[in-house]
C-alpha cells in the first residue's frame with residue numbers, strides 16, 4: 001500500500017498511530033464513528049516483532065473489524081524483531097542492534113534506541129513514501145491523565161495531534177466505554193521484553209502467561225553479558241534475574257510502564 005496519496009484539502013493526511021492498547025484503540029473506533037473533528041485516512045501499526053501474543057490476537061481482531069465495518073485500512077510496518085535481533089547481536093551474529101534501555105549493575109540504563117529504530121523509523125519511512133504533497137497529522141492516543149507525555153514532532157512534515165487530550169478524555173472514561181459498549185478491552189501493548197515493565201506487570205504476566213514469561217526470562221538470562229559493557233545487564237530494576245524475583249508482595253509503587261516510547265509504545 002505504497003501508492004502516493006493525492007493532495008488533500010487542507011494539505012494534511014490524517015493518520016492514526018495504532019498501538020492496539022486501550023487509548024489508541026478507543027481513539028480509532030471513536031474516530032471511525034465521526035466523534036472527532038477530523039476523519040482519519042488510515043492507521044499504522046509499527047510492529048516490533050515481540051509484542052505478547054494477546055496483543056497480536058487483539059490487533060488481528062481489530063484490523064478485521066475496521067475493514068469489515070468501515071472499509072478502513074490499518075497498515076503494518078516493521079523493521080524486524082527486537083528480541084531475535086538482540087539475541088543475534090549478543091551471540092556475535094549481528095554487528096549492530098538498536099539498544100533497549102537495559103538496566104546495568106551500576107544503576108544506569110543503556111541508551112534507548114529501540115523506539116526510534118523499531119517504531120518511529122518504519123512509521124516515518126512509510127509516511128514519507130505515501131504522503132505525496134501532504135503533511136501528516138499524526139494522531140497519538142494519549143489521554144488527559146498522561147498529558148505530560150505530549151511532544152511536538154521533530155520533523156516538519158509531521159504534526160502530532162492528541163484528540164483525546166483535545167476532548168479532555170481520561171483513561172477512566174475510556175475503560176467505562178469498553179464496558180458500556182461491550183467492546184473487548186485490550187491489555188497493555190508493549191514489547192514482551194521491555195525493561196520499563198513494572199513489578200505489577202511482571203507479576204500478572206507470570207501468572208497469566210507463564211510460557212511468555214519464561215520467554216522473557218530466557219531473554220533476560222541471555223543479555224546478562226551484553227557486549228561492550230563493564231557491568232551486567234538486566235531487564236528488571238531489581239538488578240536480579242527475572243526468573244528469581246519474588247513478585248508475591250502486593251502493590252508496586254510504579255505504574256505499568258514507568259517511561260514510554262515517544263507516545264508510540266504502550267498505547
Ligand code: SF4
Nearest residue numbers: 114115191194261265
Ligand atoms: S516497548 Fe520498550 S522495548 Fe519496546 S520499543 Fe518501547 S522502550 Fe523499546
